[in-house]
Amino acid sequence: MKTTLTTTALSTLLALGLASAASAEIRIGATLSATGPAAFLGDPEAKTLEMLVEEANAAGGLNGEEIALVLYDDGGDPNKARTFATRLVEDDEVVAIIGGSTTGTTMSIASVAEDAEIPFISLAGAIEIIDPVRPFTFKTPHTDRMACEKIFEDMQKRQITTIGMISGTDGFGASMQAQCKDVVGDYGITIAADETYNPTDADMTAQLTKIKNTAGVQAVLNPGFGQGPSIVTRNYKQLAIELPLYQSHGVASDGFIELAGADAANGVRLPGTALLVPGLLAADDAQKPVVDAYKTAFEGKYSTPVSTFGGYANDAWLILSNAITTAGEADPAAIRDAIEATTGLAGTTGIYNMSAENHLGLDLSAFRMLEIKDGGWTLVE
Amino acid sequence: MKLSSKHVTLLVLLALVAISPMLFPSGYYYRVGALIFVNAFAVTGIVILTGYAGQISLGHAGFAGIGAYACALAPVHLGLHPALAAVLGALISAVLAWLVGRPILRLKGYYLGVATLGFGILVSMVLNNERQLTGGPDGMEVPDLGLRGVLKDWGLDLSNGQFWYFFSGICLLIGAWLALNLYHSPTGRALRALHGSEIAARVVGVDVAREKLKAFVISAVYASVSGSLLALQNKFITPDVAGFMHSIEMVTMAVLGGVGSVLGAVFGTAVLTLLPQVLTAFGEYEQLILGLVMMLVMIFLPAGLLPSILRKLRGAEA
Numbered sequence: 273m274k275t276t277l278t279t280t281a282l283s284t285l286l287a288l289g290l291a292s293a294a295s296a297e298i299r300i301g302a303t304l305s306a307t308g309p310a311a312f313l314g315d316p317e318a319k320t321l322e323m324l325v326e327e328a329n330a331a332g333g334l335n336g337e338e339i340a341l342v343l344y345d346d347g348g349d350p351n352k353a354r355t356f357a358t359r360l361v362e363d364d365e366v367v368a369i370i371g372g373s374t375t376g377t378t379m380s381i382a383s384v385a386e387d388a389e390i391p392f393i394s395l396a397g398a399i400e401i402i403d404p405v406r407p408f409t410f411k412t413p414h415t416d417r418m419a420c421e422k423i424f425e426d427m428q429k430r431q432i433t434t435i436g437m438i439s440g441t442d443g444f445g446a447s448m449q450a451q452c453k454d455v456v457g458d459y460g461i462t463i464a465a466d467e468t469y470n471p472t473d474a475d476m477t478a479q480l481t482k483i484k485n486t487a488g489v490q491a492v493l494n495p496g497f498g499q500g501p502s503i504v505t506r507n508y509k510q511l512a513i514e515l516p517l518y519q520s521h522g523v524a525s526d527g528f529i530e531l532a533g534a535d536a537a538n539g540v541r542l543p544g545t546a547l548l549v550p551g552l553l554a555a556d557d558a559q560k561p562v563v564d565a566y567k568t569a570f571e572g573k574y575s576t577p578v579s580t581f582g583g584y585a586n587d588a589w590l591i592l593s594n595a596i597t598t599a600g601e602a603d604p605a606a607i608r609d610a611i612e613a614t615t616g617l618a619g620t621t622g623i624y625n626m627s628a629e630n631h632l633g634l635d636l637s638a639f640r641m642l643e644i645k646d647g648g649w650t651l652v653e
Numbered sequence: 654m655k656l657s658s659k660h661v662t663l664l665v666l667l668a669l670v671a672i673s674p675m676l677f678p679s680g681y682y683y684r685v686g687a688l689i690f691v692n693a694f695a696v697t698g699i700v701i702l703t704g705y706a707g708q709i710s711l712g713h714a715g716f717a718g719i720g721a722y723a724c725a726l727a728p729v730h731l732g733l734h735p736a737l738a739a740v741l742g743a744l745i746s747a748v749l750a751w752l753v754g755r756p757i758l759r760l761k762g763y764y765l766g767v768a769t770l771g772f773g774i775l776v777s778m779v780l781n782n783e784r785q786l787t788g789g790p791d792g793m794e795v796p797d798l799g800l801r802g803v804l805k806d807w808g809l810d811l812s813n814g815q816f817w818y819f820f821s822g823i824c825l826l827i828g829a830w831l832a833l834n835l836y837h838s839p840t841g842r843a844l845r846a847l848h849g850s851e852i853a854a855r856v857v858g859v860d861v862a863r864e865k866l867k868a869f870v871i872s873a874v875y876a877s878v879s880g881s882l883l884a885l886q887n888k889f890i891t892p893d894v895a896g897f898m899h900s901i902e903m904v905t906m907a908v909l910g911g912v913g914s915v916l917g918a919v920f921g922t923a924v925l926t927l928l929p930q931v932l933t934a935f936g937e938y939e940q941l942i943l944g945l946v947m948m949l950v951m952i953f954l955p956a957g958l959l960p961s962i963l964r965k966l967r968g969a970e971a
Contacts, residue, residue: 443790
């Protein structure tokens, strides 16, 4: 009796799963963290992909074939991400996967994609994703290390040699802190004070006071995202610290200025992407058409401002759709080769030049050093 | 010869593990099956602690985290084989459970729940913050178990999904067999006695604190091994495995299926592992439906899914 019941239940579930499989279009899979703690990454990414696939289908699909997007929400849980990646590969039989909003989910998906030899474009930051190079794994966001390098480059120009750091202990902050400490020596800069805070802390005056009282500090760098950096910025103003403050690309959004307050955010510098400052781009800037198109389409459809993270998904789609068109067929191996051969492709994040050794394809020029002035963004030359 | 309930349970489980693959239309179902078995392994430990002994733990994911990170760290730093690393993880979990449980289990009531809650959060914090060792929130890679390669040399070529399906299935069978044997042993009887009434159990000579501690340590080992299995299967691990939500998930799975029986726990685990996969079709309503299903079960089938269904069936036959 028990067995019959379980078998019936099982076969019903199997039938449900079956209903979604098999048809002749190009099937593209995505597993993103549209809910959960990483929703601020996954939500704009999911919306962007849905919008772009809809647009592409309205324009006749790719190579004359319709595109079917199979999108799952892994809630930021790497274990779930692996299950969904397996489902995409084995059950939905997709030809490519976009996703992995966080480094944890990305690493879980990568091993599935590599085993199945399906091209996979990640939307997460860590350098470990593409270094060492995995044959089928690519990514669109610049790495934390590049953000550090861009910031240190700017500090060098201002003759800053001693800095204090205050980092969040979340995945983003901790990873960037480690990368910055790794490359800081190359720029002749020393870190005199190194403080951390919990992402949920409501006040960082204690850590900032310690940095303020450290002799020789000429500037402060704050790797982190979410509300932490805006609290740091407000406390920084309250303590009347006059040194230059650098934030990371993790808070490159108008929301940051709002949270920190235009007054406190005045003079803060951070590395951002072209997407943040479409109005400041030169008319002949290669990224301008892409940035304008994405911004207009996204804001028109969802009535919310674009974010850097949605931009990562936009670029992943550009790279993938371009590769499918170049390859002329929706065969995973051919798509992989075409992705690796991507050159001079302008995205919202930067210009992509992939190669067998470089599965990211961005250089430091992808970042623009921005300064907040009177509640708006300005480009630093 | 009439089969005992222990043998019926084991036979049903064996049949499930062996027959289900015949219905699998693709390799993805092996992955879901393997996840059910790994989760059910941990939940079997909860059955011993909560179902047999009546104690509640809200921090068992902490032990799963220790088991998982033992498999990630010991091969790299100590040069241990991943299988031995899992054993080491189980040992560490057992010792920690003994240390945590010894003072706490002398007390009655909710103290164990609160103490384990704290323990689970502590483990999760250590895994998140000790970046040099654990890779922090980004997680770290776990070496391959290597058994699949050995089987291949012996002429048994299984896909990764198939291997983990059968391997976790066999582990679950062994775990269930041990748990069922425990149920019918003197310790099992003592646990059930103290579950009924601690005072009565003490009167008939049961060392209540010691028996509770035994159950706690055993269930911690179950959670630890389940964490190791998960880490080895995923080949990548993040601190989420030790997170508070994972602890709650274990307890929910046990309670939903029927916390008193091993088969019920497996059933509850299967439902809660499958539901999110089936409900993806409902998009953002997934959580809503999941919550609704659980509320309905708790309101109308408070003894858990399996015991309630079995009672209904028996009633219909009579």
